[in-house]
Amino acid sequence: MKLVNREQIEKLSKFKSENFLTTSFYLDTNKSKVTKKVITLSLKNLINEGKSKLEKMEISRKNKESLSEDLDKISVFSSQNLTTQNPAGLAIFSCQGEDFWQVFHLPNPPRNRVIFDQNPYVRPLSAALGEHRQICALTLDRKKAKWYEIFMGEISSLESMLGDVPSKVKEGGWEGYNSKRIERHIATHLHDYLKKAAKKTFELFKKNSFDWLFLGCKEEYFSVFEPLLHPYLKTRLKGRLKAKPGDPPDRILKESLELEKTLKKEEEEEIVNHLISELEKGGLATSGLKQTVRSLNRGEVQTLIVTRSFSKPGRICPKCNFLFVDEPRCLFCQKRTEVLVDIVDEAVEAAMDKNCQVKHITGPSPLRRYGNIGAFLRYKA
Numbered sequence: 001m002k003l004v005n006r007e008q009i010e011k012l013s014k015f016k017s018e019n020f021l022t023t024s025f026y027l028d029t030n031k032s033k034v035t036k037k038v039i040t041l042s043l044k045n046l047i048n049e050g051k052s053k054l055e056k057m058e059i060s061r062k063n064k065e066s067l068s069e070d071l072d073k074i075s076v077f078s079s080q081n082l083t084t085q086n087p088a089g090l091a092i093f094s095c096q097g098e099d100f101w102q103v104f105h106l107p108n109p110p111r112n113r114v115i116f117d118q119n120p121y122v123r124p125l126s127a128a129l130g131e132h133r134q135i136c137a138l139t140l141d142r143k144k145a146k147w148y149e150i151f152m153g154e155i156s157s158l159e160s161m162l163g164d165v166p167s168k169v170k171e172g173g174w175e176g177y178n179s180k181r182i183e184r185h186i187a188t189h190l191h192d193y194l195k196k197a198a199k200k201t202f203e204l205f206k207k208n209s210f211d212w213l214f215l216g217c218k219e220e221y222f223s224v225f226e227p228l229l230h231p232y233l234k235t236r237l238k239g240r241l242k243a244k245p246g247d248p249p250d251r252i253l254k255e256s257l258e259l260e261k262t263l264k265k266e267e268e269e270e271i272v273n274h275l276i277s278e279l280e281k282g283g284l285a286t287s288g289l290k291q292t293v294r295s296l297n298r299g300e301v302q303t304l305i306v307t308r309s310f311s312k313p314g315r316i317c318p319k320c321n322f323l324f325v326d327e328p329r330c331l332f333c334q335k336r337t338e339v340l341v342d343i344v345d346e347a348v349e350a351a352m353d354k355n356c357q358v359k360h361i362t363g364p365s366p367l368r369r370y371g372n373i374g375a376f377l378r379y380k381a
């Protein structure tokens with residue numbers, strides 16, 4: 001199924017078996033970036049990684065069998081899926097001992113991983129949801145207003161309303177009226193209609209609580225409509241569309257997604273600039289892998305900011321889970337540290353575990369000059 005809302009994740013996270021562990025599996029299947037061959041190879045590696053992890057686990061034979069069946073089923077399903085489907089990512093949750101199986105198609109590529117745990121590992125799903133904005137797109141002219149909801153790259157119709165605003169003066173059609181009165185008559189109709197549309201938008205907002213409002217209408221309607229919007233909506237009105245009520249949803253979706261992308265880019269630029277200015281003035285911020293990881297270990301991080309594709313090997317203390325760039329022994333408990341394939345990935349997980357916000361920045365950005373990673377801090381020790 002497609003990942004569309006938080007309820008799906010909540011429901012999934014409630015699954016738990018008394019006797020068996022659950023396998024959670026994430027695969028980057030973004031064919032626009034890598035070839036099918038590369039994806040097939042990372043699928044194979046991931047399954048093998050799971051199998052060798054499984055061998056070392058001290059759990060009951062039945063539990064092991066269930067996990068091993070999970071891996072087999074996931075392997076077959078994923079390779080079939082690669083030829084038929086084309087989502088950017090795949091998330092699979094399986095517990096064969098309980099006959100539990102759930103597949104999600106993701107709009108963005110996740111980091112590859114396989115995890116055995118008591119519960120489904122849903123954090124990457126929440127992160128994927130958190131990266132998208134809930135958008136309401138409204139198109140209107142004097143005859144019709146149409147509302148759409150756009151989320152995770154999907155569009156659905158919310159509501160529509162018919163207008164009865166008279167058009168321009170027809171010759172001989174307005175006998176007995178002078179042109180001033182006619183103009184006023186039209187303006188009143190238009191005002192009433194747009195007022196109704198503004199009210200309806202607010203009702204939809206209360207019901208669906210969208211983050212952004214996009215508006216497709218002519219300038220002459222906009223100048224009347226915008227002041228009629230509730231203050232909550234004025235702050236959410238983030239952009240104008242060229243789309244009109246008669247346009248097919250596909251077209252409205254396409255234009256809205258382009259606008260979403262532009263706005264997100266602006267948001268990212270803003271956050272990187274804010275980080276840099278905090279860094280320059282020696283405020284509550286840090287940057288670079290070593291410093292950021294140290295702040296994470298100490299629980300100082302409030303928001304972690306990282307370039308999307310950035311990854312580096314590192315080390316982790318198996319006892320206290322502290323992360324290190326290159327320490328052979330844990331600085332806190334002296335235990336020998338273990339090698340990590342990707343410390344950035346672990347840092348993101350650690351941040352989410354500690355309820356920090358994580359912001360992914362799509363490169364290229366000035367964050368590169370600061371080591372591709374940084375953080376806003378709660379405090380500085």
Ligand SMILES: [Zn+2]
Nearest residue numbers: 317320330333
């Ligand atoms: Zn330690």
